Structures are given as structure tokens and as C-alpha cells.
Amino acid sequence: QVQLQESGPGLVKPSGTLSLTCVVSGDSISSNNWWNWVRQPPGKGLEWIGEIYHSGSANYNPSLKSRVTISVDKSKNQFSLKLTSVTAADTAVYYCARGLGASTPNYWGQGTLVTVSS
């Protein structure tokens, strides 16, 4: 079955760059799916960050677009998130997911907490 696993530093300093990776198993990153990032601040709701296709084509949430880059590494079957100039407001659990914009089953990783603090 399709599985996604996030990894990356759990603590990032203010003004720094948050970097996370999502490793995909049970599916090819080159399949006909878009690969997403979603975040959830503590005690709050879900916010879509962006998505990428294996071709490299990406869509971003306008609220974060100036600070976000999502990339794909087909050789490692994974995709990544970079968020620059972070502040405490970027503290959240970050999830990767497959196919949130499709009319097909979608899948989520277990999430990873990233705290922005000095």
C-alpha cells in the first residue's frame, strides 16, 4: 500500500529555512499523481502549502508562495519542502500527502512537528 514518511529537523531558528523530505513507498513519484504538503499549527486547522508533479510543475498557496519551494527527486522517490524566513507562526505539524486535488483515493504521512524557536 502507499506510504509516505516525513523527515527533517524538529527545531528551526527564526529567520532560518525549514527543510523537510517525504519518502514515498508503494507508489512511484513518477506516477500520475500530485504530491502535496499540508501543515497544522498546534490546536488549529489544516492549511494546504502546495503540490508538485513529477515533471517539476508546482502549485503553491498564494499566502506562502514567496517563501515556499517544493521539489522532487525521482531517483530517491521523494519530494521536499523548503520554507524560508520562518517565524514562530510557522510552528506546526507538517504533513506530506498524495493526490489531494484528485478524484481518487488520497494518502497522508504521519506528520512531523517543526518548532521555530531560538
Add this chain to the structure above:
Amino acid sequence: DIQMTQSPSSLSASVGDRVTITCRASQSINSYLNWYQQKPGKAPKTLIYAASSLQSGVPSRFSGSGSGTDFTLTIGSLQPEDFATYYCQQSHSTPYIFGQGTKLEIK
């Protein structure tokens, strides 16, 4: 952006009750609507995709309906493990927006 409004924001119910949660889109999204269940400290779990399709492994007491702007998630007979927060999400166009959530609590 397409905005999503869920109601109610919270709900108290008993085991065995039939429960309905509503989600309204600010414009037509055809059937591009997903429903999720989330328990504390856990990732969202997909229940329904494309408005009415049951994700594999999800109990049949969960069902989804609607198209256009108005959608419902129905739990046919509440079980103890169903007490959680539920979110809708439009999958019609980016940015994909989630509803604010409905917290289902035990009465």
C-alpha cells in the same frame, strides 16, 4: 479562492446516534470534495473522496453526498472510536482549502 464553511463547529452525540455534518463551498466545486477524520496527535485519515466514494478500509457507516456547493458527511450509527474532529476539503482548484473542522464529542 474557494472558501469552505463547515457546520456545526462542534456537536455532542451518543453512541448509536446518526450524525450529519455539512460543508458548503463558496462556489460550485462539482464533486471535488474530500472528508477527513482526525484524532488528537494523529494525521488526518481520509474517509470519503470525490464527495461520495468511500476510501478503502473505511467502515460503511460513513457516507458522503452532495455536489455543486452543498455536501454532507453522515455517520450512520456512531461508534466510540468515531469521536474525533472532521474536516472537509475542496479538491476542485488550488489553493485547496479545508473547512474549519467539526469536533464530535460524546454526550
